[in-house]
Amino acid sequence: MLVNEKVAIEHGLKADEYKKICDLLKRTPNITELGIFSAMWNEHCSYKSSRLHLKKLPTEGKKVIQGPGENAGVIDIEDGDAIVFKIESHNHPSFIEPYQGAATGVGGIMRDVFTMGARPIANLNSIHFGSTQNKKTKNLLRGVVHGIGGYGNCMGVPTIAGQTAFDSSYNGNILVNAMTVGLVKKNKIFYSKAAGLDKPVIYVGSKTGRDGIHGASMASASFDEKIEEKKPTVQVGDPFTEKLLLEACLELMAGDSIIAIQDMGAAGLTSSSIEMASKGNLGIEINLNKVPCRESKMTPYEIMLSESQERMLIILENGKENLAKKIFDKWNLDFSIIGKTTNTKNIELFFDNKQVANIPVSTLVENSPMYDRKWKKAKLPKKNIIKKEVYNEFKIQDILKKILSNPNVCSKEWIWQQYDHTVMGDTIQKPGGDSGVVRIHGTNKAIAATVDSSASYCWAHPLTGGKQVVAESWRNLISVGATPVAVTNCLNFGSPENEDNMGEFVECVQGIGEASKYLNFPIVSGNVSFYNQTKEVGIKPTPTIGGVGLIKDYEKMVSMDFKEIDNLVLIIGKTEGHIDQSIFARVVLDEKKGPPPEINLFNEKNNGESLLNLIEKDFIKSAHDVSLGGIITAVTKMCIKGSKGIKLKKTKNLIHDITYFFAEDQGRYIIEISPKDLKEVTKILNKNSVYHEELGVIIDNKIIFNDKTNVTIDELKSYYTNWLTDYMN
Amino acid sequence: MKSSVITFPGSNCDRDMDVALKKFGFKNKMVWHDDNELPKSDLVVLPGGFSYGDYLRCGSMASKSKIMHSVINFAKSGGLVVGICNGFQILVETGLLPGVLLRNKYLEFICKNVFIKVGHKENPFFKNLEKNIFEFHIAHNEGNFFCTKDQLKEIEDNKQIAIYYCDKEGHIDEQFNPNGSIKNIAGILNKEKNVLGMMPHPERMIDQSLSGEDGSLFFKNLINNIK
Numbered sequence: 001m002l003v004n005e006k007v008a009i010e011h012g013l014k015a016d017e018y019k020k021i022c023d024l025l026k027r028t029p030n031i032t033e034l035g036i037f038s039a040m041w042n043e044h045c046s047y048k049s050s051r052l053h054l055k056k057l058p059t060e061g062k063k064v065i066q067g068p069g070e071n072a073g074v075i076d077i078e079d080g081d082a083i084v085f086k087i088e089s090h091n092h093p094s095f096i097e098p099y100q101g102a103a104t105g106v107g108g109i110m111r112d113v114f115t116m117g118a119r120p121i122a123n124l125n126s127i128h129f130g131s132t133q134n135k136k137t138k139n140l141l142r143g144v145v146h147g148i149g150g151y152g153n154c155m156g157v158p159t160i161a162g163q164t165a166f167d168s169s170y171n172g173n174i175l176v177n178a179m180t181v182g183l184v185k186k187n188k189i190f191y192s193k194a195a196g197l198d199k200p201v202i203y204v205g206s207k208t209g210r211d212g213i214h215g216a217s218m219a220s221a222s223f224d225e226k227i228e229e230k231k232p233t234v235q236v237g238d239p240f241t242e243k244l245l246l247e248a249c250l251e252l253m254a255g256d257s258i259i260a261i262q263d264m265g266a267a268g269l270t271s272s273s274i275e276m277a278s279k280g281n282l283g284i285e286i287n288l289n290k291v292p293c294r295e296s297k298m299t300p301y302e303i304m305l306s307e308s309q310e311r312m313l314i315i316l317e318n319g320k321e322n323l324a325k326k327i328f329d330k331w332n333l334d335f336s337i338i339g340k341t342t343n344t345k346n347i348e349l350f351f352d353n354k355q356v357a358n359i360p361v362s363t364l365v366e367n368s369p370m371y372d373r374k375w376k377k378a379k380l381p382k383k384n385i386i387k388k389e390v391y392n393e394f395k396i397q398d399i400l401k402k403i404l405s406n407p408n409v410c411s412k413e414w415i416w417q418q419y420d421h422t423v424m425g426d427t428i429q430k431p432g433g434d435s436g437v438v439r440i441h442g443t444n445k446a447i448a449a450t451v452d453s454s455a456s457y458c459w460a461h462p463l464t465g466g467k468q469v470v471a472e473s474w475r476n477l478i479s480v481g482a483t484p485v486a487v488t489n490c491l492n493f494g495s496p497e498n499e500d501n502m503g504e505f506v507e508c509v510q511g512i513g514e515a516s517k518y519l520n521f522p523i524v525s526g527n528v529s530f531y532n533q534t535k536e537v538g539i540k541p542t543p544t545i546g547g548v549g550l551i552k553d554y555e556k557m558v559s560m561d562f563k564e565i566d567n568l569v570l571i572i573g574k575t576e577g578h579i580d581q582s583i584f585a586r587v588v589l590d591e592k593k594g595p596p597p598e599i600n601l602f603n604e605k606n607n608g609e610s611l612l613n614l615i616e617k618d619f620i621k622s623a624h625d626v627s628l629g630g631i632i633t634a635v636t637k638m639c640i641k642g643s644k645g646i647k648l649k650k651t652k653n654l655i656h657d658i659t660y661f662f663a664e665d666q667g668r669y670i671i672e673i674s675p676k677d678l679k680e681v682t683k684i685l686n687k688n689s690v691y692h693e694e695l696g697v698i699i700d701n702k703i704i705f706n707d708k709t710n711v712t713i714d715e716l717k718s719y720y721t722n723w724l725t726d727y728m729n
Numbered sequence: 730m731k732s733s734v735i736t737f738p739g740s741n742c743d744r745d746m747d748v749a750l751k752k753f754g755f756k757n758k759m760v761w762h763d764d765n766e767l768p769k770s771d772l773v774v775l776p777g778g779f780s781y782g783d784y785l786r787c788g789s790m791a792s793k794s795k796i797m798h799s800v801i802n803f804a805k806s807g808g809l810v811v812g813i814c815n816g817f818q819i820l821v822e823t824g825l826l827p828g829v830l831l832r833n834k835y836l837e838f839i840c841k842n843v844f845i846k847v848g849h850k851e852n853p854f855f856k857n858l859e860k861n862i863f864e865f866h867i868a869h870n871e872g873n874f875f876c877t878k879d880q881l882k883e884i885e886d887n888k889q890i891a892i893y894y895c896d897k898e899g900h901i902d903e904q905f906n907p908n909g910s911i912k913n914i915a916g917i918l919n920k921e922k923n924v925l926g927m928m929p930h931p932e933r934m935i936d937q938s939l940s941g942e943d944g945s946l947f948f949k950n951l952i953n954n955i956k
Binding site: 146149150153154155156238239240241243244330331332416417418419420421422423424425426427428439554555 | 738739741742744745748749763777778779781782783784837838839840841866868870930932933935938939940
């Protein structure tokens with residue numbers, strides 16, 4: 001096939017990018033080479049619109065062993081143990097084919113983690129769907145949940161936490177972000193940097209088929225009415241093979257045969273081989289006839305661009321081929337020596353004894369385009385003045401019921417009951433809490449993990465929203481008694497070619513950077529997903545943050561369920577009464593104007609660290625951060641989980657009761673303490689200048705407001721737990 | 730007491746079962762599906778998971794594994810065999826246990842705590858247990874036990890129904906049935922009572938920090954019964 005500018009544009013390249021390729025090669029590329037360039041230079045693989053801004057994120061810290069740039073980030077959790085983790089998007093394929101899209105998203109992220117030598121010990125996910133009124137939503141939700149469960153359950157890795165949100169901005173573009181946390185010995189971490197000449201390049205795992213060709217390119221473009229035609233670009237997952245691949249790789253990794261290893265994810269054999277060569281500053285020669293193929297007559301172009309799943313590329317030490325082959329034979333997996341490392345610094349492909357591609361690796365990686373896209377700065381919206389009289393129409397308990405049964409607040413049990421969250425026998429905090437917690441097997445340590453996003457805040461003011469998501473992640477970890485260690489981010493945005501969307505991206509990233517720097521909560525891995533838009537309409541800016549924290553003694557873990565009648569309930573952090581962008585304003589008042597709640601990083605840090613200190617001293621019986629729905633929603637959830645009630649003190653505030661109870665001011669936590677500890681707890685909080693108030697006392701099975709109104713917990717529980725199940729059935 | 734846990738390709742509760750058996754005093758060995766010989770054992774466990782990816786039919790390919798010849802012989806000569814979840818499905822496929830396990834009634838994987846009531850105690854697995862009602866954990870997609878009317882009569886007459894799904898108080902009723910299983914059956918025995926298959930995972934309930942400790946009671950009692 002003749003290559004020209006028109007063909008290049010059909011491959012998703014721009015005219016000037018095609019010209020640059022011809023200049024770099026000093027000739028016209030052939031079709032295989034063009035395919036390779038298009039795969040390496042698309043947004044998904046090259047980060048061409050985001051690289052410039054991502055560089056500014058804080059990625060270093062005392063506990064960071066590996067930051068961005070590898071398959072996943074790695075942090076030190078002491079005693080020779082390390083945690084490997086990353087989050088990744090699989091948005092575009094999941095909208096086209098929800099089951100397979102979500103399943104292969106989970107499979108892909110687990111491979112990223114075990115490629116580094118870590119056994120996955122927990123999965124998490126953040127999923128966003130269109131309005132619950134949208135007719136596609138139900139099927140998409142069902143398909144995605146089945147897909148996530150289908151893959152994770154089969155792998156035997158517990159899904160311990162997650163987040164589900166609904167908003168009409170996702171009607172045409174759902175988000176599926178999957179995160180995996182793995183455990184590895186610090187001295188047994190594997191990297192993707194090739195080293196040494198004439199080392200055998202090994203292909204292991206599933207055979208290569210025609211599925212997923214141009215998957216990464218598809219994920220680098222917006223959707224239009226021809227979306228159905230894109231189905232063949234979605235990969236098909238086989239979790240059984242991945243389970244075998246996991247066990248086989250870990251078995252081989254126990255020895256010292258592997259120089260470098262890289263999974264074949266987006267852009268398959270192309271990106272895996274090129275990344276390994278690039279990092280090692282070497283060349284790679286591959287004989288494509290040696291690649292195990294599932295279908296007959298596959299062309300070099302198809303072999304290089306296939307995104308068939310469950311495949312790995314390994315560079316072995318010489319002489320270890322037989323040993324490695326024996327392990328992969330035992331696990332019934334394909335094993336083929338397909339090439340070797342060279343000193344040419346080129347990627348050279350051969351097929352039927354002919355050279356079919358010869359490209360300098362540097363042109364694909366270092367010389368890939370990088371854009372300083374135009375972007376617009378967002379103004380902080382003016383405060384929306386809501387007249388006091390408006391509140392008089394409402395009763396607190398009615399608002400509460402409406403919020404508890406809102407799709408974004410209600411219990412997601414229907415979802416997480418379909419995920420195996422207890423396999424591996426170390427899950428000590430199940431989904432539904434502030435963070436999921438798994439023990440480090442056979443030790444007193446545990447790892448807490450959470451995924452969070454706040455698209456409405458980011459939409460109203462990206463800079464504040466970006467900070468807020470990091471702070472929320474930090475709070476969710478602290479609420480279970482974990483010391484926050486590091487984060488991974490998945491940045492879901494519309495088209496970077498649109499100045500507003502690009503502005504949202506730039507400022508969210510800036511906010512994320514500021515918060516993570518201040519909180520000493522570095523970003524060690526991540527992924528960018530642009531073009532989450534259909535025609536001209538983009539999603540709300542949705543950076544998702546995956547946070548990981550360490551609990552040194554799991555006996556000290558805290559959960560959110562109220563424990564004991566007569567215990568006191570306090571709130572840490574000041575309630576100023578910020579209603580704009582709250583779920584109360586958006587859902588009950590139907591007001592979309594105004595700024596998101598302000599983030600005061602000093603208070604975040606101080607309040608959080610003080611709470612950790614109280615947890616360390618065993619004062620805290622239960623804790624929960626205040627987020628969507630404010631104080632009353634947080635307290636109600638604690639009542640429901642603990643089958644207890646609360647008698648709330650009469651509020652002495654200058655603000656309206658409704659404002660007080662439903663405001664979404666940040667940096668706040670609800671805590672339960674024993675009455676005998678009140679003095680000591682107050683002393684510590686005062687000493688640290690942490691604002692706190694007594695909220696009430698735990699009673700049996702009902703909530704009492706202002707001495708008069710009361711609602712039973714059973715009634716509130718039915719609003720909270722039934723909504724999603726009723727909707728899905 | 731010696732136990733063996735079989736690892737099939739796709740097993741994923743084998744490690745958890747190993748941990749549980751050792752915790753309660755078994756000397757456990759992991760046995761590879763492709764081995765011919767079973768080590769000397771007082772108990773053989775087929776663990777949960779997705780052997781062969783649940784492709785074709787859950788448990789059907791694993792039931793034809795090399796090691797299963799030895800396991801079947803072991804069972805036929807009176808040896809104690811337990812199959813949990815996918816292990817139960819494998820036992821049904823070998824014919825050591827009657828009936829079949831269909832897809833859950835609501836066509837969804839289900840992972841949660843359930844209560845179970847012991848049907849009969851005249852067998853080595855549940856004999857001597859003080860309690861009758863236990864809180865166990867289930868995690869499966871195909872746990873909907875089904876058999877013919879004749880088979881049902883036979884297993885009822887022979888006291889082969891080991892455990893039923895129930896509520897906290899032990900009421901056996903359709904509303905407490907998580908998967909549509911016939912008569913709320915959660916686990917059954919063979920006629921000779923030396924082979925047990927059950928959907929719940931006692932190995933996930935072995936300490937206070939997990940979902941609960943009723944699994945501990947099961948294992949402690951089991952090792953005492955074998956001694």
